[in-house]
Amino acid sequence: MTPFAWANARNLTEGASAASITVAEAMTAAPDVMPRGQPSIVMAGGIDLLDLLKENLLTPATILSLKDIPGLGRIVEEDGGGVLIGPMVTLAQLADHPVLRQRYPAFTDAAQSSASPQIRNVATLGGNLLQRPRCWYFRAAEYHCSRKGGNHCFAMFGENQYHAIFDNMPCAIVHPSTSATTLVALGARIELTNAQGTVRNLLLEDFFVLPSKDIRRENDLKPQEILTSISLPSVPPGTRMAHLKQGEKDSFDWPLADVAVVLDVAPDGSCDRASIVLGAAAPAPHRARAAEAMLAGKHIDANLAKSAAHAGLDGATPLAKNAYKLPLFETLIQRAILKAIA
Ligand SMILES: Cc1cc2nc3c(=O)[nH]c(=O)nc-3n(C[C@H](O)[C@H](O)[C@H](O)COP(=O)(O)OP(=O)(O)OC[C@H]3O[C@@H](n4cnc5c(N)ncnc54)[C@H](O)[C@@H]3O)c2cc1C
Ligand code: SF4
Structure with missing residues (x-):
């Protein structure tokens, strides 16, 4: 070092x-x-x-x-029912917070399922959203790949079993943040503040950058700018949600696949709006839009959940060693929809 x-x-x-x-x-x-x-x-x-x-x-x-910056470690209930979270709040604090657990169980489940207890006690939400990808070629100094300024993606025809099945050209990283999967499904917003005090407020979903736009960065953070808050919108009555993660082992690891489902259920039991986001599937949290469209306006049952889960894989372009993610995601989407409405 x-x-x-x-x-x-x-x-x-x-x-x-x-x-x-x-x-x-x-x-x-x-x-x-x-x-x-x-x-x-x-x-x-x-x-x-x-x-x-x-x-x-x-x-x-x-x-x-x-x-030591005052205010970055706070969790504040806002007028109107939303919650504002400082970027220095740890994953353990998120997982244990009673208001967050009650209003946003998919989010606290995602925080709770990330890493190990020791890591969750130290890792912050801001750092989690801004951590760099886990691609092993990217993490090894010997491989000067395109994301590090080189001109080759070693994963494309190499060891790509943990890589992306969507949006995977010209780089096939998966976004490493499990929290991001649920935050995007919930419609979270972030605030960024620069050295001059100028504040940018945007949807977290719009913060991420795909490799087709810029292969060298995962997000739109600018120099002399830091993340200063993450805001969760209020959840209207009838909102149902679930997050499921599948890893190679249950103890601690990044997911092979994770899925967040947020449903707005009307008083007659039909689904007004669905938000379905896949993690560990693409270089940014991936909206399964065909699955969302299939649920909208309908009463959800097991058959519809199955069809929507199948549609959720529309547009996938698996690589040589990660096609196993297709049935894995299909199962997780179906189970997450059914868990949300249970
Ligand atoms: C064994 C293991 C298993 C793991 N499993 C998971 C998992 O399942 N799911 C998951 O999501 N993660 C997982 N992680 C990753 C871990 O959660 C992240 O590394 C951690 O959350 C990063 O947070 P941090 O506070 O330590 O960030 P840091 O390491 O301090 O920072 C990360 C990056 O963010 C930048 N940064 C931090 N805060 C700000 C800010 N406010 N504004 C601007 N830039 C900022 C830093 O400059 C740095 O580039 C795992 C890690 C390990 C070691
Ligand atoms: S997937 Fe991306 S980070 Fe990994 S080797 Fe290819 S260019 Fe580098």
């Missing part, structure tokens, strides 16, 4: 100023020409950042921790 200076940011201006370059930009230079001694980077819990430092994939001159 390359030595770096360490400090705690005391306020938002210091924190945003410290993010002199995005981590994605800092990692795109070739390893042998990485500008050493220049970038300063912000850190939350450090789970993902320290991995990158240990592999020498990232060599910042300075790291500023966001943990």
